[in-house]
Amino acid sequence: MLFGSEVVGIPRPETAFFLRHGHSEQLPVMGGQGFVPKRRAVQPCPFTPVFRDSGLGSSPHQRLLRLPPLVPPPPTSLPAQHSHQVKHLRTTRRFFGIPHTLSSLTFHVVLITWPAFVSIVDYFPNVRDLKVTDPTWEADHQQAPPLSRPLRGRLSIQMYQDQVLSAFADRFSGLEVEYDEILILGNLPTLHYQRIIDTCGKSLKRLRLGGCECTLQCFKITSWVSADTTL
């Protein structure tokens, strides 16, 4: 086991049982339910295996496993709950059985330390699709464990706060990665974009950038034609 003392885990034994026997290929680690789009809403049952519904390119054999929220986004008004969640996060170690079958891993609105993040990603050697959406990086002065191999495949980053993206870029640049595809979505193109993609260097083959402008400011209406005007 590569896990140290800080590992995001699965709070329910039955879910861990499913992971041992489900041979899931995709594992989204979700945080707050309020940030999940409606069509991807977390079901009330502990786990709900469903087929991927993204359409093009998806195989009916790919199984998208939905888990209950592991760690909610940082509660700004509930410090007691916050500390409880962090404590729970540090004592749960239940990723068993699927390290070699998992190909897609998503961190969706999670509160996590950087060493824990690196440990989880490194635990799954065949993950080719890593998505990180609006994380909150918990302060941790420990050094991240070294990766057992360079990270490869596709990296999708969706971060809209500059400080979150900055923290990610600071730490990500210290990893050994060989991603050939990167997707970055954010508010504005900043220097952090450059630092992230620079980390990949010569291996980068496909780059997708998004969120370069603000929607409301991008157009100016010079005149308008009423709806009754005929062409």
Place this chain on the structure above:
Amino acid sequence: MNVRSNVSKSRRGYQLIQPFDFPAGNPPILSHFPALCRLEVITIAPGATERIIISSITSTNIRTIAFLPRPGGFNSYALTTQPHFWEPLDNIMCGLVNKLCALGYEHTLELEFLFDSAEFYPDLDFKALLPKFRERGRVRILNTSSGEVLDLPVGFSFVTYITS
């Protein structure tokens, strides 16, 4: 009122909304990625930021540069209007092809516009779209929902319509 008249009015309304060329922030520079073969940019409309990104490419493996409009962004109708807005992109793409050819580029650079069905108008006239770039490059307009493709080949003014 039939559907056709609704579409026409919406197009007429869109024509009068002119994209504002945003000043560039800190766009990434792609001058040191020799293996880069595809660049996709999700944007409202190509502006100064996108032009800086594109002009920084030095990879001779680049095959495709794609624009994916964000919701509320430009559609395929906007490609046939506002030539003053598309002219800078045309110049940048033309300059990119010239620069890459000087570095030994042997492929045909493709510029793709990916729209969904609501933004895809196949019956428009795209002959005047990016004329400088199309002397040496190819423009493809894709309907990502249905797989339809409008192919504007190199050096020709006609449009090939491909359905999946």
